[in-house]
Amino acid sequence: MTVAIWILFAFILGMVARGIGLPPLVGYLIAGFTLNSLGPTVGLPAESADMLKHIAHLGVLLLLFTVGLKLKFRSILRPEVIGGSLLHFGITCMIFMPALYLILGISGPEALGLAIALSFSSTVLAAKVLESKQELRAFHGRVAIGILIMQDLIALAVMSVTAGHTPSPYALLVFALPLMRPLLFRLLDATGHDELLVLLGLMLALAVGGIGFEAVGLSSELGALVIGALLANHPRAVELSNSLWSVKEVFLVGFFLQIGMSGMPDGNALMFAIVAALVLPLKGILFFVLLLTFKLRSRSSFLSSLLLTNYSEFGLIVASVALPQWLVPLAITVALSFIISAPLNRIAHPLYARFARYMDPLESDKRHPDEQPLSLGDTRVLIIGMGRTGTAAYEALRDSEPRLMGIDSDPARIKGHQDADRRVSFADAEDFNFWQTLDMPELEAVILCLHDIEGKTIAATKLRERGFTGFIASHTLHDDEVERIKNAGADDAYLTMNETGVALAVHVQQKLAIPTPADITPDQS
Structure with missing residues (x-):
C-alpha cells in the first residue's frame, strides 16, 4: 500500500511539473517533501525506509552504468572538454569554498564538500534537453555532454574517497577487467533485442559492477561505471542504454523521493537555495569564457554554457555520501536551478540570435577545427x-x-x-x-x-x-x-x-x- 501511495504522489506531481515545462524530477522532489509532511504513517513507515533506500541505490547504479555506456574516450579527450571541465571545477571550488566557509561558518572540509557539490551540472537535464531538440550530436551538444561526463568522473572519485572504502588485495583484479571485454561483447551479441537485453544490463550494472566491486572493497558506483565503459565501443551499446532507460528512470524516482523524505526544508534551506540560484549566472559565464578560450565560436560557447548553467543530481548523490546534513538544502537548490534552466534552454537559439552582436566580437580569430567555415x-x-x-x-x-x-x-x-x-x-x-x-x-x-x-x-x-x-x-x-x-x-x-x-x-x-x-x-x- 505504501509503494502505491509513493507512485501516486510521484506521478501526479511529476505530471504537474511537466505540464508547466519543468523536468518531472522537480515534481518527484516535491512529492517526497509532501509525503514527508504527511508523517511516517503515510509517507515513509520505518519498515519501508530500507526498501526505498535500496531502490534509490539501484537507480544511482543504473544511471552510472548508462553513463559508462556512453563513455567514449574520443568524445572527452579533447582540449575544450578536459580543460573546460577541470578549469571550471577548480575555479568554482576556489571561489565557493572560502565564501561558504566565511558566510556559513562551517568547517573547511564541509565547505569544500559543498563547493564540489555545487560545481557539477546536471547530466539528466542536459541530456533530456538535447534529446528533445535532436541536438545530442550537434557540436555544442557533444561539448556539453563531454564536460558532464568529466564532471561525473570527478563526482565518482569524490564519492569513492569520502565513502571510506578500504580495498582488499583482490581489488587489483579490476585491472584485468579489459580481458573480459570479448566475453561481454559475445554476451551482448547473444541476448537479442527483447527482455534478455534488459536483464543483461541489470545483471552487469547491479551484480557484476555493484556487488562485485563491493566484494573487493571498492565503490559499487565505480563498478557500475567501469562495467558500462567496457561495453561503450560495442555497436549495440546505445541499444542497451535505451533498453534500460525506463527501468533506470523508475528507480531514480525512488532516489528523488528519498531525498524529499529525508527532511523538510526550513527557512535556512530555502535561503541557501535562493542565494545559490542568484549566483547561477556566474557559473554559466565562467563556462562561456572558458570555451571561448579554447577557440569555440560564441554560438557554440553560449549554447553549451546554457546547458551547463544548473546544479546537478550528481551533487545530491555526492551529498548523500559525504554531506547528508546538506541533502535537503541542496535538493531545493537543484530543483530551483532546473526551474530556471529548463525554460531558458528551450529558447536557447532565439536568445543567441538576440544577443549575438554582443557575443560574436569576443570570439578568437582562430577557429576550432570542428567549426571551420x-x-x-x-x-x-x-x-x-x-x-x-x-x-x-x-x-x-x-x-x-x-x-x-x-x-x-x-x-x-x-x-x-x-x-x-x-x-x-x-x-x-x-x-x-x-x-x-x-x-x-x-x-x-x-x-x-x-x-x-x-x-x-x-x-x-x-x-x-x-x-x-x-x-x-x-x-x-x-x-x-x-x-x-x-x-x-x-x-x-x-x-x-x-x-x-x-x-x-x-x-x-x-x-x-x-x-x-x-x-x-x-x-x-
Whole structure:
C-alpha cells in the first residue's frame, strides 16, 4: 500500500511539473517533501525506509552504468572538454569554498564538500534537453555532454574517497577487467533485442559492477561505471542504454523521493537555495569564457554554457555520501536551478540570435577545427544529414553524379563515411552562422535527410535566404510535416514509408518481370 501511495504522489506531481515545462524530477522532489509532511504513517513507515533506500541505490547504479555506456574516450579527450571541465571545477571550488566557509561558518572540509557539490551540472537535464531538440550530436551538444561526463568522473572519485572504502588485495583484479571485454561483447551479441537485453544490463550494472566491486572493497558506483565503459565501443551499446532507460528512470524516482523524505526544508534551506540560484549566472559565464578560450565560436560557447548553467543530481548523490546534513538544502537548490534552466534552454537559439552582436566580437580569430567555415567548391548535389537515409541517397547517386557531397554534425559518423571513400564534411545545418559563411557557387540540388523537422525547415529556409534557386527535396515520416517543409522552401517532401513501399514494389516487379503501368500499351489495357 505504501509503494502505491509513493507512485501516486510521484506521478501526479511529476505530471504537474511537466505540464508547466519543468523536468518531472522537480515534481518527484516535491512529492517526497509532501509525503514527508504527511508523517511516517503515510509517507515513509520505518519498515519501508530500507526498501526505498535500496531502490534509490539501484537507480544511482543504473544511471552510472548508462553513463559508462556512453563513455567514449574520443568524445572527452579533447582540449575544450578536459580543460573546460577541470578549469571550471577548480575555479568554482576556489571561489565557493572560502565564501561558504566565511558566510556559513562551517568547517573547511564541509565547505569544500559543498563547493564540489555545487560545481557539477546536471547530466539528466542536459541530456533530456538535447534529446528533445535532436541536438545530442550537434557540436555544442557533444561539448556539453563531454564536460558532464568529466564532471561525473570527478563526482565518482569524490564519492569513492569520502565513502571510506578500504580495498582488499583482490581489488587489483579490476585491472584485468579489459580481458573480459570479448566475453561481454559475445554476451551482448547473444541476448537479442527483447527482455534478455534488459536483464543483461541489470545483471552487469547491479551484480557484476555493484556487488562485485563491493566484494573487493571498492565503490559499487565505480563498478557500475567501469562495467558500462567496457561495453561503450560495442555497436549495440546505445541499444542497451535505451533498453534500460525506463527501468533506470523508475528507480531514480525512488532516489528523488528519498531525498524529499529525508527532511523538510526550513527557512535556512530555502535561503541557501535562493542565494545559490542568484549566483547561477556566474557559473554559466565562467563556462562561456572558458570555451571561448579554447577557440569555440560564441554560438557554440553560449549554447553549451546554457546547458551547463544548473546544479546537478550528481551533487545530491555526492551529498548523500559525504554531506547528508546538506541533502535537503541542496535538493531545493537543484530543483530551483532546473526551474530556471529548463525554460531558458528551450529558447536557447532565439536568445543567441538576440544577443549575438554582443557575443560574436569576443570570439578568437582562430577557429576550432570542428567549426571551420565550409566551401562546397564544385559540388552540384548536396546531401544534408548522413544517417541511414542520407547514406542510401549518396550510394544511389555516387556512380552517376561525380560532384556529390554530404555533410553531417557527427565527427564519428563522418570518419566512417570518409573511410568508406565518401565525400562527407563536418557542418551543423542548424547553425545559423554556418549558412552565413557557406560558399556554394555551383550547387544545383539539395537533399534534406536530417532526422528532425526543425533541422529540415531551418536548412530549407536558410538556403532560400542565401539566394539558392535550385531543387530542394526532403523526406519525412509524418503527413503533417510535408507542408511545413514545403513552406520553408523545399520543392518536394516525400513520405519515407510511402517511398519505401514503392521501392519494395519495384523490386518485386523487377524480380517477377511484372510490367509497370508505363510499359502497358493501350491495346494491352
